[in-house]
Amino acid sequence: MKLAYVDSSCLVAIAFDESDSKETRERLTGFGRLLSSNLLEAELRSALSREGVMEDCAPLLSWIGWVHPDRPLTTEYRAILGRGHARGADLWHLACALFLKGRLGELTFVTLDRRQRDLARALAFDV
Secondary structure, three states: OOEEEEOHHHHHHHHOOOOOHHHHHHHHHOOOEEEEEOHHHHHHHHHHHHOOOOOOOHHHHOOEEEEOOOOOOHHHHHHHHOOOOOOHHHHHHHHHHHHHHHHHOOOEEEOOOHHHHHHHHHOOOEO
């Protein structure tokens, strides 16, 4: 089964029907299982609220299996920051994905954020 860690940018693009949303939706449906940190929910709901959209995002969130690391992610943070700077939310998503990759092995990192994608590549993720 192909697994993917999904960054918030993907579901935000789909929720707002942005120009790349169709390709993003198609790409995500190609994976057997989608995983993410529950930070994705906060970021998606924040973006919807900011734009005054009170749409129910439960259907989008139902695609996601939630990752709950059971230890500090210090090792992952160091590995990421050793390859470049990441904003806090991006750092958290990348660290959660690294945590999973250590347990699951093969894992694709899916994001629409160029900087985050570059860091994911540097960390040896399929992107």
